[in-house]
Each structure stands twice: as structure tokens, then as C-alpha cells.
Amino acid sequence: MALKHTCSILAVTAGLASAAQAEDLNALIWCDHADPELLQPFEEAHDVRVNVKEYEGTAAGLTLLEQSRPGDWDVMVIDAVDVGRAVERGLLAPLPADQLNTSSYFPEAVLADHTTIDGTSYAVTEKFGYNTIAYNKAAVDPADMQNLDALWSGKYDGRIAIYDYYLPVLGLVGLEAGIKTADLDAAALDTIREPLMKLNAASKQVSDVVGSQTALATGEVDVLIGGGEWLTAVLNAENPDLDWTIPEQGGLLWAQSLAIVEGTEKPELALEFIKYITSPEGQARLATSSCYWGMPANKAAGDVLTDEQKAILRWDDQPDYLARAQLYPVPDADTDAAMQDLWTDMLQN
Amino acid sequence: MSIEKQEKRQGAALVAPALLWTLGFFAIPFAAMVMMSLAHLEGREIVQGHDLGNYLRIFTDPSLRRGIFVSLEITAVVTVISVLLAWPLAWIIATRVPARWRRMALLLAVLPFWTSYVVRSYSWALVLGEKGVVMNALVGLGLLAEPVQIMATRSATIIGFVHFFVMLLTLTIYSNLIQLSPNYARAAEDLGASRWQVIRLVILPLTLPGVMTGAFLTFVLCIGDYITPQILGGNNELTLPQLIMLQLGRRGDFPMASALSVVLMVIVTLAYAACARWLKMERV
Secondary structure: OOOHHHHHHHHHHHHHHHHHHOOOEEEEEEEEOOOOOOHHHHHHHHHHEEEEEEEOOOOHHHHHHHOOOOOOEEEEEEEHHHHHHHHOOOOOOOHHHHOOOOOOOEEEHHOHHHHHOOOEEEEEEOOOOEEEEEEEEOOOOHHHHOOOHHHHHOOOOOOEEEEOOOHHHHHHHHHHOOHHHHHHHHHHHHHHHHHHHHHHHHHHEEOOOHHHHHHHOOOOOOOEEEOOOHHHHOOOOOOOOOOEEOOOOEEEEEEEEEEEEOOOHHHHHHHHHHHOOOOOOHHHHOOOOOOOOOOOOHHHHHHOOOOHHHHOOOOHHHHHHHHHHEOOOOHHHHHHHHHHHHHHHHHOO | HHHHHHHHHHHHHHHHHHHHHHHHHHHHHHHHHHHHHOOOOOOEEEEEEOOOOOHHHHOOOHHHHHHHHHHHHHHHHHHHHHHHHHHHHHHHHHOOOOHHHHHHHHHHHHHHHHOOHHHHHHHHHHHOOOOOOOHHHHHHHOOOOOOOOOOOOHHHHHHHHHHHHHHHHHHHHHHOOOOOHHHHHHHHOOOOOOHHHHHHHHHHHHHHHHHHHHHHHHHHHHHHHHHHHHOOOOOOOOOHHHHHHHHHHHHHHHHHHHHHHHHHHHHHHHHHHHHHHHHOOOOO
16 A cells, blocks of 8 residues: 555656657647647657646737736747738747748648738748538538528528628628628728628528537527538548538638747747647648647658548648638728628627 | 723734725725726727726617616526525525435535536526427427517526526525524414414515625626626627627727726716615625
8 A cells, every 4th residue: 555655656756757758849829729639749758847828819819918917928829810900919939941941831821921921930830721512411501501692581490500800701792792801801891791790690600610510419490601621521420411612603712830939938839839740740730639630731741641530621622722711801900890790790689 | 002092903904904905806996997888989999098988989879878788688687587586495495405404405505606606507508408308398299380589588597507506595594594493483473473474574674784785796696797797698799798799809898898887886986885775794
């Protein structure tokens, strides 16, 4: 018994000592980066512990950074189109571009126009996908899903869920109204108000990632506007009828990037983390993360992913999809506030 | 030192930890929240100030104002339904269940407390869905021709809340009932009161402290709850806590979130003031 106790105490002490020795990397992330399958290889290789905090929406992420002390955060996941906003506020550190080779990336996913500011690289894209239409092909006519009009036709009233994120859904409603995402300014918001309210009236619920997945998986709804492979891929084994498409009007391309936070005291470790995430192995793990799937920005991940995983990600269709997708709207502060007001109005009415 | 002074010092020393606790973990954070509510967002910057713009907007912006009414309506309905269900349940456990089974009955009544709040809400989402147990049973029994929508409506939120708060109220009312001497009922019956009159005119008024304490707790917890309406309500209308989370999570608008939180605190304070005369914990 005494031996057992002594062993336990030694084990605990060893654990504490190990924890005390291990370095910490603090990462402000989206939920896909919280997957232990993704973090563990890096933690073991560098004897570090990656502490993650999830956030939702760039505005919230930037506010978190601004209310933190320099050094609190080392790396950050951020929408590639929002890198400029963060750089403008002095929140991101320059990246050594020569150490982050993007030559094996999908060219459309590099998004250097957004991640490189005045010739300095501040972030590197890591994963992309589409906000478009996800549906249960056993319950709807897949041909209908090729056109956004179907969602306003009345045929699917009460069977639609709206993904609860204003930027992609307003972008999709804009596409339906013939407005490009880049032109979605305050004046255009007036144009899409009515179709947005009609869409809300035709929908059953507005839900977050988990709520949307649950609604589609349980048959509560048959169509999700704003959904895509990131939502249906994790449910594929459970229900292969869950599918997604990019309709004639187009879809929205989301691309997340990874950056080093200005003021970090561990720039080398932060860079190593970015190198790991953008490596073929890290990319494959990130692409198939337990929270949501998405295309790896680095094509080389294709050598690590299985054929089945690539089929679920629609690997071979990417050239066509990338050609038809538009980037997220990039609103200025006032337009962003107007968009959120419109979204709140929709939720509340 | 006089005995009186010594007693005063001892009293102050005894009260000090609670006072410091309240000061450090309530008064100071609350003051900080009030200060933040007087600031405002300019673009994406928080600008410190002393204006009431956020409060003005809460009462003039229809979406924000509606959040207050939605919260109050849901909370009122939940509180009333929970009391109506919990009182008979507590009374049956206290008076009709044999003493040796009471503990077991109470245990069964509060068993759902042992489940995580989030898990319980998601379970309700599955139960109340169009392909859930309830609709399958109703359609299977021929009581409904086709499923009706409960999930992602206010009804689902209310059901989720009532399930939780009936347990809480049962406990507060039961603890009140069990303290009542059976002689009250016997005396009333001796004087010719019927069973119903005994309950209505004797037992019910004597359990008011337990009912009001439970109802107040229900009110406070319900109006401040974010999880249940978020999971079960389908975001088809927003309560005050959901609006607060929208300001924090989406906009990074801490001043507006603080102002909404202060409004929530004021509502709770008013509710306390309204039922303070019954809130004497020693009587529960």
C-alpha cells in the first residue's frame, strides 16, 4: 500500500515537473484547432502545451486581443480577408515569408492580396471551404438546390435552417439579389433586407454550427443556407445523404489564416506552430478536424489524406468551385455595424 | 475596553469576510460594469464616456426593446407553470407518500439535476423534434395527422425551462410543507372545513414563503439564462441574455452588453422588491 502511495506521489510529482518544464503556446483559435489529434504531434515534437481559446467572429477576436496584454497570445486564427483589419490596429507581427513556402498551395487559396500588406506578409492561409447550400438529398430535389431561387419559392418553407453567421448569409442573399459580395455596402443592405426577411419567414430556425448539424442530422430541416462541406463532412458516416452544392449564383469562399500575434514572447515557437499547421501532415489533420472539415490550403496534404476523405472534400471539383466562389464581404466598421443590426432585426422578427 | 466595544469589534471581524467578499466579487465588478455601460463604441474602439446613449438605444431600438419583453413573457409563463406543477408534486410527496419512500420520491424528482444543463437542453431538442419521441408517439397514436413544430419555438424554450424549474420549486415548497404541523389541517377539519378548503385556506397560504422563494429563484435564473433559449428557441426571437451575448461575441460591444446587463439587474431587483415581503429564508 505504502509503495502504491509512493508511486502515486512520484507520478503526480513527475507530472507536475513535466508540466512546469513544458513551454506554453497560447493560441486564439476557431474550434477546428482545438482537436487533440491536431495539436498532439506538435506538442510532443516541441515539448510544449498549446493552450487554446476559441472565439467567434473577427470583431470579437480583435476585441479580445486589444483587451489583452502584449505576450498573452502567441498565434491567432483569423479570416484571411480580415488580416488587414488586424494589421491596421497593430495586432499582428510580420511573418518571415521566406520560411513559409506557399508554392504547393491552391493558387486561389493563397490570398496574398489580403495576407500581405505593403509587401509584408502577416498571415498564411491554412484552410478554406464554402458557405453555400447544404441539404439532405433524400428529402429534397437536388436539382432544386442548383439555384438559390428554390429557397424563396415556397417549396421548402419550414424546412430551411439559416446558419447563424451574418457575413456569409448576407453574402448569399446578396448573390441571389445579383449583388457581388465586394459590392455589399450600406446601400446594398437596403436591397437585401426584404429577401432576407422572406428567407427568415420561410426558415424554421437560425442556428450555430452544432445546432445546424443537429437539425440536418435529425431531419428537423432539409436545407441549410450558409452550410457547406465544413458541416456535412463530419456527418457523412452517419448520414451519406447529407450533401452540399454551389448553386448557379455562386457561393462564398471562406479562408482562414494563421498569424503571429504582435508582442508574443515566443516568436520562434509561434513560427514553428505555423510551419507545422501548414505542413502536409498538419494540413491533413486540420482538414479533417473533429469540429469541422475543410479543404487544406496546401495541395500537398492530398498525399496524406485518404481517397475517401478527398472524395468527401470534393478534391477533384475544387478548380470549378474556386472559379465560381466569391470572397466574404469585407465591411468597414460602419457597414459591419449596419450588417449586424440587420441580422439582429431578422432574428428578432 | 468595554464589553460593548469588544462585542462590536468581534461583530465587525465576523462580518468582514462576507463584506469583503461582496465588495470584491459583487460591488466593484458591478460598478465597473456600470462604468462600462456609459462608454460607447466608435467604429471598433471603446470610447470611455459618461453618456446614456446605450440605455436610450435599448429603449428605442425595437429589436433590443423586444428582447426585454420576450424575456419577461417567457419568464412569467415559466414561473407560473412551474409553480402550478411543483406545488401539487411537493404536496403529494410531503403528505401522500409514506415517510420511508419520501427520500426516494424527492430523489427521483430532482434526478434530472444530475445531468449537465447543456446535455439536458440538447436532449430536449431531440425529444421535441418533428422526428422526436413526442411527435412520433402523437402521430403513432393517431392524435395528430402530422407532426407539428415545437422545437425551435418559444414553446420548446418554455418546456425546457419548466422541466428544470419544477424540480427547484418542488424542493423549496416541499421543505416548507414538511415543516407545517398536521394540527393546522386537523383543526380546520374539526371546524368543518372540507379537504379542498383546508388546502386552499390553510395549507396554501402557509406555504407562500416557499412558493415565493422558489418563484423568485425561478424568475432570476430563468430571465438570466442563455443556454435554453439558444438551443431550444431556434433563434427565432432573442431574449436579453442572447442579446448580451450577441454584443459580446459578435460585435465586441462591451458597453452595450454592459448596459443590457444593468437593465437585467434592474429587472431582477424590481422582482425582488415586489416579493421581498415573502422572501424570508428562515420560514422556508
